Amino acid sequence: MSGNWTEQNIADQHGRVAIVTGGNTGLGFETARMLAQHGAKVVLAVRNVEKGGQAAARIAGDVVVQSLDLTSLNSIRSAAADLRGAYPRIDLLINNAGVMYTPRQTTADGFELQFGTNHLGHFALTGLLIDCLLPVPGSRIVTVSSTGHRIQAAIHFDDLQWERSYSRAGAYGQSKLANLMFTYELQRRLAPHGTTIAVAAHPGVSNTELVRNLPAAFRGPIRWLAPLLTQKPEMGALPTLRAATDPAVLGGQYYGPGGWGEVRGYPKLVTSSAVSYDQAVQRRLWTVTEELTGVTFPVR
Template identity: 60%
Template sequence: MAWTAADVPDQTGRTVLVTGANTGLGLETATVLARRGATVVLACRNPVKAKAAAVRIGGSTELLALDLASLASVREAAAEAHERFDHLDLLINNAGVMVPPHRRTVDGFELQFGTNHLGHFALTGLLLDLLAGTEGSRVVVLSSLAHKLARGGLDFDDLQSERRYSRVGAYNQSKLANLMFMYALQRRLAASDTARTIALAAHPGLTSTELGRHLPAPVRPLYALGADSVLQSPALGALPTLRAATDPRAMGAHYYGPDGPFETRGFPVLKASIAAAHSQAAQERLWAVSEGLTGVTYDLRSV
């Protein structure tokens, strides 16, 4: 039987933080969770759009300013979250950028690697104490089918695309990094005597959202407006994330995606990531690099 939004259990009393919750998959995810009773924190870069999203969602929503392309903003958001909340039940690392022109974050990182991976790596580490002490808490990382195109693994010699920049290649690498981060995080959580959190991942297949605004001009209208034969709606695209976040049967390191042809559309089921995502040596190398670049370290002994 297909898993749908109707299968999301009651979320009353739970506090959920969703990055990039003002549009697309994040907005749909936040809407469903709020309507199931959760207090949803919309962690967004644009305050005007965030306020509009809160009105649209209704229910119990709160706003948190967050720009994942700025480590200072990530630290400020995490500090504010600690002031306002005594726990988190769910952290959904949803926000991202896809195939933009070559740009750098304010900290000098290639934009896609810096936003999609490093920003979320830092945010998760800074919020981990709010999660790890909460029974049944989860971290959900949004990856993409695009990670399968990075079969050669991460290019550790050019993570910041300083030698050459490929819009698509950098995106693929960032989405592979998301999965590698999830697996490494879950391994650490499972080994902890105190953490009560699990880490999971999801991908939305091919979904019509604003994420496609940097695609080539001939393709952009199709991606933005959707086409039933090619792209699915954000409501369907959010289901893998929602299942990873709420299905009582989900376990750490589970990875959900659509069940349709080539995983491009359909209802969420367990999926497999490519072999490169499972290399523990590469995961640990990425972890060390990420700690070095962000200055954020994970110490589960202090949780």
């Protein structure tokens, strides 16, 4: 029998509620599809409700759609209120949605788009839903990072919103590094409660719609090279699914593809960059994020 972790390793999910941000396309769709097929009730938390409905119709299982715009704290608060009302017990929160390499733009609240969406939005959503996870034994918060967290990797506290100068890759790398630091700091705060764990995952290099924001000069070559350099979204989703469902997973772990350079392959336990484990920076980022979002967690 192969030792590779595949979709067939997903445990029975009947009776579990899973919220997947960005679940209408790409990695999020595949994550939602496989969880639903194994019995979970899946909520696609998406910006475009019409596209969310179309995605839900393509999934066999119990799937519903929730409006969520991670670029707006008002939308996040509204969505969290809806979800708390509908699902007082949540088993899985999968922070999957994200943007990559966008031109400099800001969210509705004035945050740089990549940092605001990928990190601040998910931090706020998690904080507003965590009371529904803490009472549930075996509940998990899985946040999707990227190998991009190593690119120009730093949390630029002196210019978090990239107002002085802007780098698409640098801003993306900061946001994905923040995802990891959030996970590690959250796990330390969750550990005394003993019920919920925080885990991170990354998809390697997957062929998804994220490349649409690459500069035009790169999009053509990437499309030609994609079959050679990337893996399909259903493979890219496996690290997230393993982090979410494997009984052997521990809080604070990080899963990614097991092939060369973590680009492709079946999911395994991996390590992130040295800077991502800096606890002083993690704590500082947490404090700043609370100030920016106005969301605090009932875990200390």
